[in-house]
Each structure stands twice: as structure tokens, then as C-alpha cells.
Amino acid sequence: PNNEYTGQTNHWLGLACQRLGSNTEAKTYLTESLRIRKLILNHLGYADTLHEIAYVHHILGEHCESVECYQGALKTKKEFAVHNDDFPPESLALSSDEMRKVYSEMDMIEDANKCCTESALPYQL
Numbered sequence: 001p002n003n004e005y006t007g008q009t010n011h012w013l014g015l016a017c018q019r020l021g022s023n024t025e026a027k028t029y030l031t032e033s034l035r036i037r038k039l040i041l042n043h044l045g046y047a048d049t050l051h052e053i054a055y056v057h058h059i060l061g062e063h064c065e066s067v068e069c070y071q072g073a074l075k076t077k078k079e080f081a082v083h084n085d086d087f088p089p090e091s092l093a094l095s096s097d098e099m100r101k102v103y104s105e106m107d108m109i110e111d112a113n114k115c116c117t118e119s120a121l122p123y124q125l
Contacts, residue, residue, distance in 0.1 A: 004045065007036035011049050018056055026056050047076040051095050058098070063106050070099035 014029030030053040037046040054069030073095045100115035 002036050002039050004037075004040060004042055007033050007040065007042060007045055007049075010036065011045065011052070014049075014056070015052060018052070018059070023056050023059050027053060027060070030056060043076055043080040047073045047080070050076065051098070054095075054102075055098060058102050058105075063102050066102045067099055067106075070095050070102070074099075 010029045010033035014026045014033060017023070017026035017029060030049055033049045034046065034053065037049055050069045050073035054066045054073060057063070057066035057069060074092060077092055077095070096115045100112045103109075103112035103115060
């Protein structure tokens, strides 16, 4: 069923697989969680899952996909922060910092520096 329980279960299964080193399987569960959370308009869960799947893409060496997911997580967090105080500044800084690491591995130093600057800024809408 397409409900939050199923979305959350897939999210947690994806995290468990990632922690066990089964990153391909983690990506499968997290992708399903994304699909469900987008469908049921769970923006908080969607942003959290985007952040986690970005990390899995990074581990798998899928850097472009990782950056795309981190950018999506940041965009969603910023967009819905007005309506939901569940996106503290630390959450935005964490996604920016993780994206900086990916850019650094891609030798995109200017973009990495931009992320570093953004993650150090105070939370602003």
C-alpha cells in the first residue's frame, strides 16, 4: 500500500542495508520510499529520504546522481521550512556539507567551496 508506514519501512530498510554495506539494495528500498513519500505528499520524509539516497549514490560512485539528490533535498527543505519547523539549520548544513564532499571528489572545487560557504551561513529563507 502507498502509505506513510510503507514509506517509512522502506526508508529504514534502506538505511539498514546501507549500514550493512549492501548499497545497491539500499538504493532500491530508498527509491521506493521516495516514490511513496512523493505520492502521499510527505515533504519531510521525502527530503530525508533524498538526503539518504544521495549518500548511497555517493558511496556507489554515482556522483552526478548524488549531487542531484542533495540539491533536491535542500530545495525541498527550504521550500517547506515556512510550513514546517522540522527542517532546522543543521539539516540544511548537513546536506550542503555532504554535497561539498561529492563535488570535491569530482574535482569541482568552485562548487565545493560554494557548498562550504552555504553550509556555514545561518539559516535563511
